[in-house]
Amino acid sequence: MELQAQQPTEEGGSTQAAGSSANTPIRPTNNRWTPTPDQLRILQELYYDKVLKNPTPEQIQEICLYLQQYGQIEDKNVFFWFQNLKARERQKLREFRNVRVGGSLDLNFGSTSSTDDGRSIDLKFGSTGSTSTDRSIDLNFGSRVGYDVDGSIMEQRGEYHQEIETLPLFPMHGEDIFGNMKTTSEGGSDYGGGSRISLELSLNSYGDADMA
Amino acid sequence: MELQAQQPTEEGGSTQAAGSSANTPIRPTNNRWTPTPDQLRILQELYYDKVLKNPTPEQIQEICLYLQQYGQIEDKNVFFWFQNLKARERQKLREFRNVRVGGSLDLNFGSTSSTDDGRSIDLKFGSTGSTSTDRSIDLNFGSRVGYDVDGSIMEQRGEYHQEIETLPLFPMHGEDIFGNMKTTSEGGSDYGGGSRISLELSLNSYGDADMA
DNA sequence: GGTTTATGAATGAAAG
């Protein structure tokens, strides 16, 4: 079994804690999660094939739940997995753009020395051949993609702060929070437009949507 | 390595002159603010012990000013710190529902109604009456309800929490955020030992918008 | 088995 039994480990996180030396009787220092081959495969399918880049908390839960049949996994693992993959692809893309900035010159200096881009970005869409989805996950989240344009949050400022008369140091409401902030809207837009993916998932979708 | 040396990046907008020899930088290569152990401790005390979740701009200023004796820090750092911590705790709570059960679980999130229950969570803590919009907030946390004799208030927080009783489904970082503080630095730093803070952040300084 | 690489985890900052 690839089940790497994990434990509560409220260790506080990470660092080098571990067992200092001759101590820590019961604290195996839970290692970090590592996806099983199946888990990884499914996650990649979701990310690449289904173009799911930003799973909602609900989707994360569902994915996690589904993946648990392949080994221990938690919500945060799924969350971080997507977060990291996306961030790193973006990072590589940025580096790439960086390298070809000149347009003509080949400034291939800063590249990684050894393996280089051995595993470059391979956005393979539609390559369903590799995946035999015996069961599919249904991530129909069309009801959530666009947060309704409610203005409920706007009252936040009006509530706690009605006497703004003494220190206009930093407005901190609206978009001009600190005025002098960086505001580097580089990447900007989110190209992961795939809103309504619908992998069909056949998990037991019981109609019980009520918590406890 | 992944070659994190991005482009030169004109930076600068990030508020600080990159390690302008303040007090205890703690972090060698940092562009972004990193709380010193003391700063972090105090911030956590404010958040958990004092139940200060939504500091007003005035409070932020006061806090910032106070924390500057422990290292470089700006208003926006305090602002973001509180905002992030609160957001992540809340996020964690949101994931809290839909508890994983041994066998059947509902994954019918698609119909979870995106307009009412989703974000209408009304977190109500047993606020001791300090987060309100009072003008004279006194964050005098020198009067803690019994701190350790040595001042190790590291694990004090968490008691106030009543909504979290079991399985932290999304234990990103809550009560033990920096329970380790992985700063690979020396370690000694400015740990002055057990020095209880007696900060008295009275907002009596109206019209004092200096230091900006 | 020491070094390198890949990636999980954390969090400051910012956008929406």
Next chain:
DNA sequence: CTTTCATTCATAAACC
């Protein structure tokens, strides 16, 4: 307030 982006830290896994 909620969600996403960017950067960094830590470490299992891969490599030699």
